[in-house]
Amino acid sequence: MPIAFTLVLLLGQLASAPPRNFAMLILLETTSETSANVSMGDLDGDGDLDIVLAKGRHDPLIDRVLLNNGKGRFVAKNLGPDADRTYTAALTDADADGDLDVLTSNDTPDRKLVFLNDGKGQFTIAGTWGVAKWSTRNAAVADMNGDGRPDVIAANRPGPSYVCLNLGGGRFATDCISIPAKSATTIVPADFDGDGVIDLAVPARDGGPNQIFFNDGKAGFARTTTFGPPDNNGRVGAAADFDGNGTMDLMVGDEIASTMTVYTNDGKGRLTQAFRFEDKKKNPYAGAAADLNRDGHPDIVFGFTEGPHLVFFNDGTGRAFSRVTFGDGAGSAYGFAIGDIDRDGFPDIALARSGAPNVLYLSSK
Secondary structure, three states, X not given: OOOOOXXXXXXXXXXXXXXXXEEEEEEXXXXXXXXXEEEEEOOOOOOOOEEEEEEOOOOOEOOEEEEEOOOOOEEEEEOOOOOEOEEEEEEEOOOOOOOOEEEEEEOOOOOEEEEEEOOOOOEEXXXXXXXXXXXXXXEEEEOOOXXXXXXXXXXXXXXXXEEEOEEEOOEEOOOOEEEOOOOOOOOEEEOOOOOOOOEEEEOOOOOOOEEEEEOOOOOOOOEEEEEOOOOOOEEEEEEEOOOOOOOOEEEEEEOOOOEEEEEEEOOOOOEEEEEEEEOOOOOEEEEEEEOOOOOOOOEEEEEEXXXXXXXXXXXXXXXXXXXXXXXXXXXXXXXEEEEOOOOOOOOEEEEEEEOOOOEEEEEEO
16 A cells, blocks of 8 residues: 655655565454553563563553563463453563562552563562553663662653652562653663763653753653653653664654654753654654664654554665555554564564564565
């Protein structure tokens, strides 16, 4: 199906390596439910990437773990015993024992849970983080206070959002640090001002300016700046060095404006629009950044409420991209995870969908 589009900046040369295709697919489930996100990581210590499906955005469902046999075939089981309203299943070593645990961001009134891993992909609920009444959407993990432990960042709609510090052993502080953003469905942690500590970019979800909250190194966020238009409805975001100058840039997808914008960074946290894609027939619901064709430049994956979806292959400037279409257009895209599932050397794309089965797209020439 032809795709109508408008580019604010003209497309330049193709990426320095040929784009990849993603026509080969594996259904991760046979049911069509309200999934919200997908994560990848080696959960059982066998050296290949496994998958966690975050399910039940509005109607409670049980999250699922898919253990990979190394060839993109999976053994599925439940993450935990109970159905809840999960938006993210973030993978991190919460208790510093060398394996990946799972932190789920659950919407009100469900508890936000800490699942600890026994190293073999068996998970046990070990506690909670945050506050059950928060209307939490996505969550991210990063060390926000420099103690070497991964902290959890809750994007709340409505705000404020919060940073909950890791106390060690998979325990999190109950007195979380407020991020005074009006409304957010995603928060992007990255070092935007080059001072060696992780800052927080918050796309405005329900109107208003996008913001960066600069970290003082101790999870204090008194210094802020804004970027982009004055009235945003950013649903997704991802950080990467799109222009190759050694600083972290940012991609933001705006649901209402039907745009995907790349903002490049001057190295001090000042973001300027470098590339913009617009299609009024598409609502961007999911996005991610990764080097999909191994040319050293981060590319962008973008998913919509009505497919097909798009990969933007970066020429290395962050200003010119070639496009590859993928997907059958079924359901709504809610979250991506990217990694080499079948061990062929190229990253594959897992997609969590609402109204269609969750799916894995394998990379090919």
